[in-house]
Amino acid sequence: MSDKPTMIEFRDVHKYYGDYHALRGINGQIRAGEFFSLLGPSGCGKTTLLRTIAGFEGIDSGAVLIDGKDMARVPANERPTNMVFQSYAIFPHMSVGENVGFGLRRDPRSKAEKAKAVEEALEMVGLKGYGGRAAHALSGGQRQRVALARALILKPKVLLLDEPLSALDKKMREHMQVELIKLQRQVGITFVLVTHDQEEALVMSDRIAVMFEGEIAQLADPETLYRRPNSKKVAEFIGTMNFIPAQVISETGGQIEIEAKGLGRATLPADQCPAGRGDAPMVGLRPETLTLLYPGQTATDRSVDGVIDEVIYFGDMTYYDVYLGGTDVEVRLSMRNTPGRPILEVGSKVDVAWSPSALVLFR
Numbered sequence: 001m002s003d004k005p006t007m008i009e010f011r012d013v014h015k016y017y018g019d020y021h022a023l024r025g026i027n028g029q030i031r032a033g034e035f036f037s038l039l040g041p042s043g044c045g046k047t048t049l050l051r052t053i054a055g056f057e058g059i060d061s062g063a064v065l066i067d068g069k070d071m072a073r074v075p076a077n078e079r080p081t082n083m084v085f086q087s088y089a090i091f092p093h094m095s096v097g098e099n100v101g102f103g104l105r106r107d108p109r110s111k112a113e114k115a116k117a118v119e120e121a122l123e124m125v126g127l128k129g130y131g132g133r134a135a136h137a138l139s140g141g142q143r144q145r146v147a148l149a150r151a152l153i154l155k156p157k158v159l160l161l162d163e164p165l166s167a168l169d170k171k172m173r174e175h176m177q178v179e180l181i182k183l184q185r186q187v188g189i190t191f192v193l194v195t196h197d198q199e200e201a202l203v204m205s206d207r208i209a210v211m212f213e214g215e216i217a218q219l220a221d222p223e224t225l226y227r228r229p230n231s232k233k234v235a236e237f238i239g240t241m242n243f244i245p246a247q248v249i250s251e252t253g254g255q256i257e258i259e260a261k262g263l264g265r266a267t268l269p270a271d272q273c274p275a276g277r278g279d280a281p282m283v284g285l286r287p288e289t290l291t292l293l294y295p296g297q298t299a300t301d302r303s304v305d306g307v308i309d310e311v312i313y314f315g316d317m318t319y320y321d322v323y324l325g326g327t328d329v330e331v332r333l334s335m336r337n338t339p340g341r342p343i344l345e346v347g348s349k350v351d352v353a354w355s356p357s358a359l360v361l362f363r
């Protein structure tokens with residue numbers, strides 16, 4: 001993956017809407033053929049950044065490069081990009097085929113060649129044979145496919161997708177996520193997806209830029225973002241994380257010794273201790289890195305005693321909120337409900353296994 005050439009590059013991009021500083025120094029690269037997501041809460045600047053790639057939005061300073069070329073003087077219609085919008089504007093009075101072929105209306109190819117291109121694009125999105133149908137009669141998921149086919153038929157180098165699945169219900173959205181991943185692999189075009197849904201970003205992306213307030217907080221692959229978030233803010237935004245007050249005891253040669261309330265002391269390598277952001281020192285650990293020990297089991301690494309305060313049953317999983325080591329530190333841990341593993345009750349005394357390698361220090 002990392003040897004792929006750069007397709008899009010942001011160089012210190014700033015953008016104002018009047019006095020409002022919407023993009024505050026964006027730097028980063030999107031690789032050719034990558035499924036890339038811009039992830040962040042509503043209003044953080046995702047759509048704005050996407051529109052600077054498309055050329056729908058000018059920038060106040062910095063540069064956006066596509067395929068090595070500065071886009072400053074390249075108008076939107078001459079950029080090698082195409083956008084699929086949140087509210088995919090399908091022309092209801094046209095057929096599916098006419099909708100898909102709309103972008104080819106000034107294309108010099110023959111009618112037969114264009115019809116073939118439409119059919120190919122429809123096949124790509126799983127709508128083979130739908131060309132003659134009325135567009136207004138389509139379901140939400142089918143409309144989304146038509147919008148995709150309409151964008152892909154123009155063979156852009158980059159496909160820009162602004163929350164394309166947000167109008168679909170949960171089941172359909174999950175289905176289309178998988179379809180989109182398959183489609184991206186098949187066509188090999190660089191996809192840039194905007195989403196506020198962290199799960200969607202984790203599922204779909206090769207890499208993700210997490211944005212807050214006009215800045216990229218962290219740009220990494222999903223596993224790195226999940227396991228090694230570089231700040232408490234990123235950690236909170238992605239998945240569930242327990243935060244436990246901690247103290248730094250000593251720092252020597254890249255090793256940091258900490259004492260976490262309820263867990264005790266641990267020595268962490270530097271990659272588990274991202275550069276300081278001024279947070280009060282605390283360690284973060286994910287629910288699935290903590291394990292309840294059933295009778296007869298022993299910890300492979302460390303363990304601490306606890307008392308179950310809450311049991312939340314999810315069918316395949318159970319969440320337990322547990323007070324650790326006789327303190328007021330409460331953590332949430334998750335256990336898979338495998339056959340023969342009983343659900344424990346509130347008030348039970350338990351041992352909880354944990355590992356220093358699963359900790360991240362924020363400070």
Ligand SMILES: Nc1ncnc2c1ncn2[C@@H]1O[C@H](COP(=O)(O)OP(=O)(O)O)[C@@H](O)[C@H]1O
Pocket residue numbers: 017020022040041042043044045046047048049
């Ligand atoms: N055309 C505009 N004029 C003024 N402010 C805008 C405009 N477009 C977006 N904004 C503001 O810029 C910020 C980022 O918007 P946007 O990029 O749409 O966020 P996101 O897509 O992450 O929800 C928001 O505070 C929004 O209100």
Ligand SMILES: [Mg+2]
Pocket residue numbers: 046047048194
């Ligand atoms: Mg948006």
